[in-house]
Amino acid sequence: MFAIVDCNNFYASCERLFRPELEGQPIVVLSNNDGCVIARSNEAKALGIPMGAPEFKFRQEMKQKGIHVFSSNYPLYGDLSARVMSVLEYLSPNIEIYSIDEAFADMRGFNHFDLNTHGLEVREKILKWIGMPVSIGFGSTKTLSKIANRVAKKTPKSGGVFVFDSQQQIDNVLKKIAIGDVWGIGRKWSMSLQHCGIHSAYDLAQADSTWIRRKYSVVMQRTQRELNGENCISIEELPEKKQLLVSRSFKNKITNYQLLRSLISGYVARACEKLRKQHSVASSIQVFIRTSPFNDSPKYSNAGTVSLNQYSADTATFIKMATYILENIYKDGYEYQKGGIMILDIIPDSKQQLCLFQPEKYDSNARQRMKLMDHVNNKYGRQTLRLGSESKKRWYMNQNLLSPKYTTSWNDILRVK
Structure with missing residues (x-):
């Protein structure tokens, strides 16, 4: 059994954490040099702001709709990410940090646990200790746990935690998951699969395995096997970077x-x-x-x-x-x-x-x-010693909408009056 913990709208949640008046307000976060939208709160999504939207094209629209816009604050996001990851030892001793806002957990040996209750307790710890809302999905493979996490996010009554505990339940969910929303299947593969009549995760799980491997690759076949509950992708506690x-x-x-x-x-x-x-x-x-x-x-x-x-x-x-x-x-x-x-x-x-x-x-x-x-x-400090070909001047990005570095800069620590 695997779990995946995913911070909800991570960058937007980081900005909201120290600005409680922004709770329920639409938020977007911009890329380097305030270029494009790279993160949106649920409220901003509902207002129709697309991911990747150039800021200069949507500036007036976002202003009219009362959307709060922030420059990327990577020191803040990195620090809060590290804090969330440090709490995950309460979920499992074997953790793979997958990205700044996601981590897989190996849940083998937790058979005697009520995973739903365990997940809710860990979720509550993260929310109480750090203030970060997360969703947790449990499945017999990494791919199924990703889908379970998606259900946890989309289903308010789940309380942010969802556990796959029967094959019938898995089949019912897979039928509702579009093929393009399956972990590891990009846009080109999604279009090709749909052209072949495979429109849902369930369709892929039921397809002929030999045909899948011959037409696509062993990677696609591995995804199919994972959808059928066969563990093909193990936990990498310290995955080596390839580039x-x-x-x-x-x-x-x-x-x-x-x-x-x-x-x-x-x-x-x-x-x-x-x-x-x-x-x-x-x-x-x-x-x-x-x-x-x-x-x-x-x-x-x-x-x-x-x-x-x-x-x-x-x-x-x-x-x-x-x-x-x-x-x-x-x-x-x-x-x-x-x-x-x-x-x-x-x-x-x-x-x-x-x-x-x-x-x-x-x-x-x-x-x-x-x-x-x-x-x-x-x-x-960085560049105290440097090679002569490096620029003497540090070239800072455009960050005209940057929030304070609340947790990493002495000058930006909140003051209680």
């Missing part, structure tokens, strides 16, 4: 190569810092840049990837490769609106193979340099 992405929409359009290079170098430095923090190394990097798709200026986008001869976590090595890529994809005459990098082919530092022509794992001198840099920056 690291750092990207930003720029506050102002960039037309200068040197400035763009310094920003990309900063993104590489941040990604390599994360790489070392998780004790990993990588052998490939991708750089991408693009202009805005929304204005009338000339459009251009491009990306490039380079592989290293040896696994590394050395910032200087990856910046050198990123600069090489940028030199090849950059074109003058365009106003660049977004850029980023992706570190690929990540493995644990302890598992890398030795190179015949470079027998040491990654250069011990580079390792010592990075260790010193990380130590200084952890103690005195």
